[in-house]
Amino acid sequence: MNASILNIGDELLIGQVVNTNASWMAQQLTECGIRVREVLTIADERQAITEGLERCLKNADTLLITGGLGPTKDDITKHTLCAYFHAKLVEHAESLRNIERIFARRGYPMTETNRQQAMVPDCCEVIVNEVGTAPCMWFEKDGKTVVSLPGVPSEMKHLMQNQVLPRLKARNGGLCIVQKNLIFQGIGESFLSDAIAPWEEKLPSHISLAYLPQHGMLRLRLTASGSNEAALQKALADESRYLYEHVGKYLVGEDMDSLQAIAADCLVRHGKTLCTAESCTGGSLAARMTAMPGASRYYLGGMVAYSNEWKEKALHVSHDTLSRFGAVSEETVREMAVHAREVLGSDYAVATTGIAGPDGGTAEKPVGTVWIGVASANETLTRLLHCSDLRAQVIERTCNQVFSDLIQLIRKECGK
Amino acid sequence: MNASILNIGDELLIGQVVNTNASWMAQQLTECGIRVREVLTIADERQAITEGLERCLKNADTLLITGGLGPTKDDITKHTLCAYFHAKLVEHAESLRNIERIFARRGYPMTETNRQQAMVPDCCEVIVNEVGTAPCMWFEKDGKTVVSLPGVPSEMKHLMQNQVLPRLKARNGGLCIVQKNLIFQGIGESFLSDAIAPWEEKLPSHISLAYLPQHGMLRLRLTASGSNEAALQKALADESRYLYEHVGKYLVGEDMDSLQAIAADCLVRHGKTLCTAESCTGGSLAARMTAMPGASRYYLGGMVAYSNEWKEKALHVSHDTLSRFGAVSEETVREMAVHAREVLGSDYAVATTGIAGPDGGTAEKPVGTVWIGVASANETLTRLLHCSDLRAQVIERTCNQVFSDLIQLIRKECGK
Numbered sequence: 057m058n059a060s061i062l063n064i065g066d067e068l069l070i071g072q073v074v075n076t077n078a079s080w081m082a083q084q085l086t087e088c089g090i091r092v093r094e095v096l097t098i099a100d101e102r103q104a105i106t107e108g109l110e111r112c113l114k115n116a117d118t119l120l121i122t123g124g125l126g127p128t129k130d131d132i133t134k135h136t137l138c139a140y141f142h143a144k145l146v147e148h149a150e151s152l153r154n155i156e157r158i159f160a161r162r163g164y165p166m167t168e169t170n171r172q173q174a175m176v177p178d179c180c181e182v183i184v185n186e187v188g189t190a191p192c193m194w195f196e197k198d199g200k201t202v203v204s205l206p207g208v209p210s211e212m213k214h215l216m217q218n219q220v221l222p223r224l225k226a227r228n229g230g231l232c233i234v235q236k237n238l239i240f241q242g243i244g245e246s247f248l249s250d251a252i253a254p255w256e257e258k259l260p261s262h263i264s265l266a267y268l269p270q271h272g273m274l275r276l277r278l279t280a281s282g283s284n285e286a287a288l289q290k291a292l293a294d295e296s297r298y299l300y301e302h303v304g305k306y307l308v309g310e311d312m313d314s315l316q317a318i319a320a321d322c323l324v325r326h327g328k329t330l331c332t333a334e335s336c337t338g339g340s341l342a343a344r345m346t347a348m349p350g351a352s353r354y355y356l357g358g359m360v361a362y363s364n365e366w367k368e369k370a371l372h373v374s375h376d377t378l379s380r381f382g383a384v385s386e387e388t389v390r391e392m393a394v395h396a397r398e399v400l401g402s403d404y405a406v407a408t409t410g411i412a413g414p415d416g417g418t419a420e421k422p423v424g425t426v427w428i429g430v431a432s433a434n435e436t437l438t439r440l441l442h443c444s445d446l447r448a449q450v451i452e453r454t455c456n457q458v459f460s461d462l463i464q465l466i467r468k469e470c471g472k
Numbered sequence: 473m474n475a476s477i478l479n480i481g482d483e484l485l486i487g488q489v490v491n492t493n494a495s496w497m498a499q500q501l502t503e504c505g506i507r508v509r510e511v512l513t514i515a516d517e518r519q520a521i522t523e524g525l526e527r528c529l530k531n532a533d534t535l536l537i538t539g540g541l542g543p544t545k546d547d548i549t550k551h552t553l554c555a556y557f558h559a560k561l562v563e564h565a566e567s568l569r570n571i572e573r574i575f576a577r578r579g580y581p582m583t584e585t586n587r588q589q590a591m592v593p594d595c596c597e598v599i600v601n602e603v604g605t606a607p608c609m610w611f612e613k614d615g616k617t618v619v620s621l622p623g624v625p626s627e628m629k630h631l632m633q634n635q636v637l638p639r640l641k642a643r644n645g646g647l648c649i650v651q652k653n654l655i656f657q658g659i660g661e662s663f664l665s666d667a668i669a670p671w672e673e674k675l676p677s678h679i680s681l682a683y684l685p686q687h688g689m690l691r692l693r694l695t696a697s698g699s700n701e702a703a704l705q706k707a708l709a710d711e712s713r714y715l716y717e718h719v720g721k722y723l724v725g726e727d728m729d730s731l732q733a734i735a736a737d738c739l740v741r742h743g744k745t746l747c748t749a750e751s752c753t754g755g756s757l758a759a760r761m762t763a764m765p766g767a768s769r770y771y772l773g774g775m776v777a778y779s780n781e782w783k784e785k786a787l788h789v790s791h792d793t794l795s796r797f798g799a800v801s802e803e804t805v806r807e808m809a810v811h812a813r814e815v816l817g818s819d820y821a822v823a824t825t826g827i828a829g830p831d832g833g834t835a836e837k838p839v840g841t842v843w844i845g846v847a848s849a850n851e852t853l854t855r856l857l858h859c860s861d862l863r864a865q866v867i868e869r870t871c872n873q874v875f876s877d878l879i880q881l882i883r884k885e886c887g888k
Binding site for chain 1: 484485486487488489490491492494495496497498499500501502508509510511515520523524525527531552572585603651660662663664665666672680681682683684685686687693695734736748750751755756757758759760761762763765766767768772773774775776777778781782785786813815828829830831840858860861862863864865867
């Protein structure tokens with residue numbers, strides 16, 4: 057079974073928006089054992105959409121479309137699909153109720169234009185979009201499937217995860233694909249690749265390996281395909297045993313997609329709590345922690361101490377430390393972590409201070425210089441990082457290293 | 473003049489890599505007045521590449537290709553182009569010297585495989601890639617242009633900026649494209665669309681309009697194309713005057729891409745400072761503020777008060793308020809904002825408290841219930857939001873509303 061992705065939207069063709077929908081969808085489809093043939097991005101234009109439909113369906117069984125389902129004049133996907141399938145628009149009662157519900161909740165008045173969003177081609181199956189006003193439409197014709205989804209990422213993802221992917225997966229029949237993600241930290245891609253080369257060369261043909269480096273961490277993805285899910289799972293577990301034995305000290309966790317998810321899991325399993333004291337990461341540690349449901353079980357709160365005054369006042373970093381060693385120093389980050397833990401009364405505290413750039417660098421402490429600290433009741437770890445000079449990369453790499461160090465300290469003190 | 477983009481690479485089709493090359497290239501082409509017709513992403517496969525070439529060239533004058541130019545066996549773009557143009561491979565002396573130079577600098581030995589990268593189809597013009605080993609190849613045939621670029625973003629960008637874009641721009645003659653972005657808040661897409669319909673219908677044909685909704689904000693993009701840049705800019709300024717006159721109260725700003733950028737601009741221009749006191753947004757307000765370079769000029773710091781204890785201790789929310797009205801209440805958010813401003817000593821403070829979900833909702837306060845507060849020395853605004861029940865949406869919509877309310881308050885007190 058294979059699929060193509062058709063993303064509709066002028067904003068994609070002028071480069072205003074990066075097409076993250078396509079990569080997310082491609083990843084999900086791949087994990088369901090569905091091969092992605094191509095991704096086509098086109099404008100909100102009737103002719104382009106019709107041509108795109110024809111082209112994509114020539115090479116794929118299934119076509120997933122995003123975008124152009126809004127209520128305004130420039131959104132013409134629905135009308136074009138209606139013409140393509142020689143259908144006429146009819147009102148879908150359940151979608152209308154859904155739209156009314158959403159407007160009532162938001163407290164906005166509903167217009168005739170909004171009501172139009174409940175009109176759908178009479179030849180499609182409608183999947184109600186619980187988190188937005190544009191319904192998802194499922195078409196079948198000549199043995200091919202066309203699914204039209206809203207382009208808003210959260211709505212598209214919700215519909216994909218709860219409706220579209222389960223249906224496609226069921227249809228994909230016997231073939232199953234099992235993946236195992238292993239998260240490494242503290243080892244470069246080529247070093248890891250050299251270290252596991254003998255094992256990689258002997259991997260059976262139904263298991264493939266991908267290196268997925270991110271800033272400051274590296275994910276290895278093992279993918280096995282076949283008909284027996286249990287056997288595939290066992291094969292992946294057997295193969296990963298080699299990695300635990302040979303490069304286990306760099307292996308932070310598996311089957312979670314981020315270091316903060318592993319850290320959260322460690323905290324929950326050992327009944328521990330965390331607080332954050334951030335300077336250069338500016339709230340990103342807190343935001344990453346609290347983006348996960350259930351964060352209040354282990355995350356008490358934190359401080360973003362951007363100014364020196366606030367580092368002194370809220371985190372009790374001594375004035376002497378700040379003036380002798382500077383805000384970006386081991387001494388400062390140590391005091392931030394230790395005092396944050398005391399002030400907030402958590403089991404663990406993490407702290408960051410650094411120069412995220414583009415300004416503020418000196419010869420001695422260039423942009424990208426970051427100190428991080430992790431404190432427990434028993435000890436405080438500190439670490440110096442030399443990141444790139446790109447602000448977003450400094451923040452991301454620092455966050456990854458903080459969560460990794462936190463995981464190590466919890467495991468050291470509480471066990472795996 | 474128009475162009476299409478063909479990105480070649482298996483990693484793009486399994487979602488391992490987000491196609492940022494496409495959006496960057498599309499943006500650059502658009503700024504040169506070249507309309508991007510479509511972006512097609514395909515696998516490293518001979519047939520897919522040949523088909524992709526044919527398809528893209530049918531609709532566009534110029535085709536920019538990235539990827540598949542590496543030295544390894546899975547890189548087949550060059551061979552496929554060679555066959556497509558009925559050419560044969562010849563050694564390009566200058567490219568060979570470039571490859572030798574790069575290997576000498578890196579201190580690596582050069583292999584026969586590397587030498588092969590200097591072989592190019594004899595029908596193309598070669599543009600030496602100073603920052604990498606794969607040369608850029610420029611083909612002309614039947615009035616169409618095909619440019620093959622490496623997929624490594626830094627190499628592709630270097631070649632585009634220094635060689636490809638200047639050539640395309642020169643060829644495109646006088647045509648230029650001018651854009652204007654207008655950010656609205658507090659008005660739904662369809663409501664705005666209805667309100668400005670008479671104006672939209674009368675827009676001249678060389679000006680196009682796009683609605684780009686995000687959670688809690690809406691961007692309108694006006695695009696004008698023509699030969700006289702000053703005239704286009706004036707035309708867009710004239711057209712946007714209508715919007716200021718008729719829906720101006722929802723218009724938060726223009727020519728910036730986010731509400732926090734507008735808020736930061738307001739703070740800087742009026743010499744004011746900000747702090748944040750977050751519960752349900754969990755650090756996202758702080759992270760968004762500090763993601764922008766120069767944040768330390770106006771952002772002092774903040775608190776993430778996830779637990780009630782911390783709301784009491786750090787933000788001095790009274791125990792009585794919390795027990796009488798609950799953490800998610802107007803009274804609590806008001807105290808959070810007022811006290812954060814006092815504690816951190818900033819001119820403005822923003823605060824959030826709500827139920828981001830998926831758990832924690834009640835019949836009276838369902839998931840998505842959020843109170844926000846914005847405090848200055850003179851007054852404190854509060855607002856109740858009813859968001860969706862998706863955690864990420866709750867956080868994003870809340871942040872957008874907070875920045876919007878902050879902008880309104882600063883403008884009210886300090887002027888535009």
